[in-house]
Amino acid sequence: MSNTEFGKGCHLHLIDGSAFIFRAYHALPPLTRKSDGLPIGAVSGFCNMLQRYVEGNTGPDAPTHVAVIFDHSGKSFRNDLYDQYKANRPPAPEDLRPQFPLTRDATRAFNIACKEIEGFEADDIIATLACQARAAGGRCTIISSDKDLMQLVGDGVEMLDAMKNKRIDRDGVVEKFGVGPERVVDVQALAGDSVDNVPGAPGIGIKTAALLINEYGSLEDLLDRAEEIKQPKRRQTLIDKRDQIELSKQLVQLDCDMELDFTLADLEVKEPEPEVLLGFLAEMEFRTLSKRMADQLGMEAPTIAEAPAAVAEVAAPEAVPFDASKYECVRDAAALQVWIDQIRERGWVAVDTETTGLNEMLVDLVGISLCVEAGSACYIPLTHKAGEDDLFGGDGLAEGQMPLDDALAMLKPVLEDPAILKIGQNIKYDAKIFTRYGVTVAPIDDTMLMSYALHGGEHGNGMDTLSERYLDHTPIPIKPLLGSGKSAITFDKVAIDDATAYAAEDADITLRLWQQFKPKLHQRQVTTVYETLERPLVPVLAEMEMHGIxxxxxxxxxxxxxxxxxxxxxxxxxxxxxxxxxxxxxxxxxxxxxxxxxxxxxxxxxxxxxxxxxxxxxxxxxxxxxxxxxxxxxxxxxxxxxxxxxxxxxxxxxxxxxxHTSYLQTGANTGRMASSDPNLQNIPVRSEEGRRIREAFVAEPGNVLLSLDYSQIELRILAHVAGIETLKEAFAQGQDIHAMTASEVFDVPLEEMTPDIRRQAKAINFGVIYGISGFGLARNLRIPRKEAQGFIDRYFERFPGIRRYMDTTVEFAKEHGHVQTLFGRKIHTPEIAAKGPKAGFAKRAAINAPIQGTAADVIRRAMIRMPEAIAHLPARMLLQVHDELLFEVPEAAVEETIAVAKATMEGAADPAVHLDVKLVVDAGRGQNWAEAH
DNA sequence: CCTGTCACG
DNA sequence: GACGTACGTGACAGGG
CATH class of the missing domain: 1.20.1060.10 (Taq DNA Polymerase; Chain T, domain 4)
Structure with missing residues (x-):
């Protein structure tokens, strides 16, 4: 070894490898290697980042020593301190996992030291090396934006946020944490960290923590003198949670004294060996980067064969044929354990439940199917009945089934494990069943919702449709198993062999659909729609439905x-x-x-x-x-x-x-939901007689029903998307929008407005949202068609922006085959190219969809945030009726609930979308829904 | 099973 | 020039 000793004048760079990998993964679309389909998007991004890093390392400040530090897979010593540490981290995406080892190979190919140590996190290795560099009198730059590393800054150690190209020194740390680097752990111990699941002191954030540490000098002094704190709540928390806070400090404190099997001298910067680096890049089939590096190194770029189409097809992951005989019927704990081991190894599982009916609130669990990879699925029969030859009561259980309780006891840790993804087709159904059996299913993915985000408006999102379209496979129909009409039986009466073929196939199909849809979400740019508007709504709806009214x-x-x-x-x-x-x-x-x-x-x-x-x-x-x-x-x-x-x-x-109604998230093409069994979104309200039915919807004694509804949300959104200044202005001033329209269109001063003129203007306003036509308005107002057309012409004269919006929307639909909401939801418009009467329908639907859809997205966002917003209150969210949310709340908490829920609804578009028109929510309350509305 | 009708936003 | 139209849903009853 001829390595230079590390000492004064040396400069060590430590790169946080995991941060590079995740940034690369999320920044890039899911690329695959042409020849065999291996996912390599993250590796590609990682290499580009390394290349840019190496290229930028010139001049007097260039490092003399460098290493990329990775997290070792599996648990760290912190999990022995606290088993929940980082427990709410989702598992790494399935197409990222195989790329982890490749990023190590890439680092070595660049001839950069690559280090990871079992049982420790990258941060500990970085901490140890940084301390060693400091002790040796050299400098160290940590290339990461992880705030956990800020405790290391000072005395020659700095951080560099490569993303923002911003150096973080002592002052930067003070800015972020309110204390110097040596007290950062104290602040972190108090504030906790929801991402890493460090508990900290409840109710204390970084600001408060810094205040306390600065006042008392250190965490230890603060805890010893906790009685002196003036705020009673804060004092009590610090006294009660002392153990938890001290544990948190242990969790965030980085280990500077690790035993390492290498020295700083081993990390000396080396030039890459051209053959090795170019060989690796060629193997990955990175053409552009190969070329660039070859030029830099003064070498001939290696030729990378364009994979011929035929070869690519053969090499593409071969579709496993569907084969019901391969499905396993799991009949005892030993067999189930084998499946659980496989699930844990992979980190995901497709799940499906079979039940005695369709009403999740009433039916019984009959069996569970699981699938871990295409073609590899099982069915666990649990409560199948013995059948008619059982003379002493047909209720006897069939032979060869695991006891229900045993199976659930084994599966519960898996279904609740935050590191294992549970995949379902309409998983809200299965999740509700499991909830009734004491199992909370999370985290989840739902192929029905993925399909809705991807294909909304194109075709249905039921499993049969999706299987035929995307897997070219017709699922086993349920009809022959259950029969129909009077002679229909429930699933528990189906023979276990038949049930296995049917049920396991459903899980198999679900998994295969998931594998197809997951990368497609990125490609079609609807990942955000799926992850922020669809998936998180599932538990919210499940809870509303189970609570009922x-x-x-x-x-x-x-x-x-x-x-x-x-x-x-x-x-x-x-x-x-x-x-x-x-x-x-x-x-x-x-x-x-x-x-x-x-x-x-x-x-x-x-x-x-x-x-x-x-x-x-x-x-x-x-x-x-x-x-x-x-x-x-x-x-x-x-x-x-x-x-x-x-x-x-x-x-x-x-x-x-x-x-207990049931909401169908994919019910309407626009993003609205549908309610069924019973439909609680069409309870009468317009007629006096009908409205009285709402008197039957009541609050529990001591409670009230609270109704909060968006005022004119669709017209507000129209004003925003079409950019109509007059309308925006009217909304800003809280004017009567229909009267304002009437005044503009009919030239009537506001003070001379009659109810009838206002009514006509109101009809025009609604007509605009629906894609107005002379015929439609004429019919609605019961006036001659010519007159109606005259109104519309006047309207467009006054608000030319509306016509522009309509035209550009229809053009957009024609060009792209879809329209979209302000939040990126795509609504496909396959009929837009049609000729004849269908064309008119498609046009109007395309005009309406972004408006109705944006309003639907807004209330979805409110609903998703609501559980946390009202968590401190005894209030429950019961129903959604498109622009209204209905709550049940004890009388004492009504005011607070109104304030919180109203603010959540009015702010629901933020921060994703800034509307030019504010959203306004009206509130009503009463013993029943008639009074509340 | 399809159609007409009517309840809601 | 004629055609056929307001946008989005679900439930029920009648009648083939």
Missing amino acids: KVDRETLSRMSNSFAQKMAGLEAEIHDLAGEAFNVGSPAQLGEILFDKMSLPGGKRGKTGKYSTGADILEDLATEHDLPGKVLDWRQLSKLKSTYTDALQDHINPDTGRV
Whole structure:
């Protein structure tokens, strides 16, 4: 060895390797090596960063010694101190894992020392080397932006944030932590770190921590003299949590005295060996970088064969054929343990549950399927019944199944492990089932939601559709297993062999879809939509659904009876007027009575050859005859009774006494959700009679229902996206927006505004959002089409920006096949190229989608933030109705809940999008939903 | 299973 | 010039 000793005048660079890797991974699209499909995006970025680093190292400040330091995989000694340390870190992405060893190879190829040590973190190695360099009288620069390393700064040790090209010295540390480097650990011990899961002192952040440390001198003195603190809460925390704080200090304190099997002298800067470096770059098939390095080194660039298409196809990861006979039926703990070991090794698993029905609040778990890689799946039958040959009660369990409790006890640690990703197709369903069995599933990925983010508007996102489209495989249908109609059976009665083939395949399909969709999210640039608007909403919705809303059966029952009486009376009158008895509820029969027997005018036949009898037609006829009006009244009552006062009673859960809807996140193409079983997003409100149904939705005693809704959110968003200054101004001044529109379009001063003119303007405003047409507005306002077109022309004259928005939106859709919301959600518009009547539909949908979709994104963001915002309150979020959130809260906490929830909703667009128009939320409260709304 | 109707935003 | 239209949903009843 002829290494130069490290000493005065020497300059050591220490590069935080993991930071480089993650930055490279996230900065680049998921590249793969042409010849075999190996993911190499992060390696490529890593090499480029190293190259730029080496290139920049010239001049008097150049390092004499350098090393890249990596974290060793697996647990560190800190996990022995505290098993939760870094426990909430998500697992490394699956396409990054195989790249870790390659980044070490890359470092060595550049002839830079590459160090990692089992049981220690990179930070400890960096700390030890930095201390050694300082002791030897040399300088050290740590290339990292990790604030944990700031405790090392001072006396010749500095940090360099390569990203911002900013040096951090003693003053930089004081700026960040409020104390010098020697007290940084004290501040960190108090403030804790949610990223690394260092607990710290609850309620104390960096600011407060620095204040305390500066006042008392050190953490030890502070803890010893904690009684002197004036603020009672803070004092108590420091006294109560002393152990936790001291543990936190141990966790953040870097180890400067590690035993190393190398010396600083071993890290001397060396020129790369051209053959080695170019050989490595060629192996990775980095053409551009190979060329650049070859030029620099004065060498011939190695030739990298363009992989011929045929070869690439063969070399591409071969699609494993679906083979049900390969699926394993797991019948005992030993077999399950093998699967659990495989899951732990990989860090992910596709999960699917089989149950006795579709209502997650009521059904029982029958079995669980798992899949770890394409083609490798299992089914764990748990509560299948023995079948009919069991003479003494068909309820006996079938042979050869693990006890449910045993299986759950084994799976719970896996399903709850923050380092293991659970992948599902509509995983909210499975997560709710597991919750009822005491298992909280996290973290998660959902292929249905990935598909929605990727393909929203293109096609459905159900498993059958996705499997056929993306895997070219038709899943085993459930129908033959369960039968249909009266003879249908539940899944627990299905033979275990059949169940295994069906259930394991579902998990297999889910995993394969996940493997396809994951890189596609990056490619299509919808990762943020998926990760900030879709995935985090899953646990929020699950909780709302499971909590439910209290519905008073008595109230509904009384109303049902009252409606029935009124309907009977109306029915008699209608039959009397018609001169014969007929089914009032049959549009076909009613049509014949009205237009054939009674010869009323305006009989139009629909495409099925029947007269149409919609409300608008009956309303017109009401001027001619008494009968149509009575039918309208009857229809309203019939609707209210069958859909609401009768049906809702059947949805009251016998265990909870509450109604639990189910939200379908992928329900609407625009990003809105749909609610079903029952649909609680269409409870009547517009008619006086219907609104009374909301009286049956009540708060628990001592509580109130709280309704918060966005005021005019879609018009506000329109004003923003179309850039209409007059509208923005009106919103800023809190004006009546419909009156303002009326004044502009009809030239009526605000003080002379009549309700009727305002009503017409309101219809225009809504029409604009929907992609206005003369015909549509004419029908809505019941005015001649020409007149309606005149209004629209006037409107566009006054607000030319709106027409511009409409035109550019339609153009965008034609060019890209989709439109998008302000938050990047893409709504595909495959019909936009259509000819004929379809074209009009597609145009209007394209105009509406960004507005409706942005509003939907805004409330989603509010909902995602809400649980944390109201965590300190006894309030619960119960329902979402597109622009409204409904809460249940004890009376004492109403004011505080309004303040917090309102602020969360009004600020929901920030900081991702700055709207030119502020969002306004109105609040109402009451014992029931009618009062609250 | 499809259609018409009507409840909501 | 005619056509057929407001945007987004779900539930229920009737009738094939």
